[in-house]
Amino acid sequence: MKLLLTSAGVQNPSIRAALVDLLGKPISESSALCIPTACYPMGGPASAWRFVSGQTPLPMTDLGWKSLGVLELTALPSIGRERWEPWVREADVLLAHGGDATYLSHWMRRSGLADLLPSLPDTVWVGLSGGSMALTPRIGADFVAWQDAPDDRTLGLVDFSIFPHLGLEPDNTMAGAEKWAAEIAGPAYAIDDQTAITVTDGTVEVVSEGQWRQFPG
Numbered sequence: 001m002k003l004l005l006t007s008a009g010v011q012n013p014s015i016r017a018a019l020v021d022l023l024g025k026p027i028s029e030s031s032a033l034c035i036p037t038a039c040y041p042m043g044g045p046a047s048a049w050r051f052v053s054g055q056t057p058l059p060m061t062d063l064g065w066k067s068l069g070v071l072e073l074t075a076l077p078s079i080g081r082e083r084w085e086p087w088v089r090e091a092d093v094l095l096a097h098g099g100d101a102t103y104l105s106h107w108m109r110r111s112g113l114a115d116l117l118p119s120l121p122d123t124v125w126v127g128l129s130g131g132s133m134a135l136t137p138r139i140g141a142d143f144v145a146w147q148d149a150p151d152d153r154t155l156g157l158v159d160f161s162i163f164p165h166l167g168l169e170p171d172n173t174m175a176g177a178e179k180w181a182a183e184i185a186g187p188a189y190a191i192d193d194q195t196a197i198t199v200t201d202g203t204v205e206v207v208s209e210g211q212w213r214q215f216p217g
Helices: 013-023 044-053 073-078 081-090 101-111 113-119 174-184
Strands: 002-006 031-035 067-070 093-096 124-128 161-163 188-191 195-200 203-208 212-215
Touching (some): 013 195, 081 113, 101 113, 161 174, 174 188, 188 195, 188 203, 203 212
Parallel strands (some): 002 124, 031 093, 093 124, 161 188
Antiparallel strands (some): 195 203
């Protein structure tokens, strides 16, 4: 799977160009499934609707996709993998909403989506904040909102953690990122809303028109 891990969606031409490069074709020729699941512990149904309908300042579902559908992970265990797996395999891109990354990673595991992702080499995962953080090893205790989360561990599909929304006062300052990185004690990036990270075949690149910092761990 190819990854585009963003803080706040496809915010600028550089991130959009990176997305098109990962897709290997124009957005207008690509089919997308959006995943609102992560928002429920934090934003609720209104947040899910705004994400799905593109009524937010976080460009994801409103980029001009050829087709767009909703993949709600909490529903998948009750309908059977033979029903939903073809939907995922036919999509060019999965758009993961922000919210609580531990909740999203839990439902990715429980639904079976996490197990499926490694078999999708050409599919692009575009994460927004928590939708990006869910693929990392840890998110840090301060980013956990789901009350049933056992700890701050997530899927670990990449070997670095992400501190999103760098520069957003009062909590997401560089000083806050430094404190968070010390807690994580592993490779990590702090990225602002004009920055994204791409991962293709294990190669990690930062795409930015803003501010970011790498913590070697």
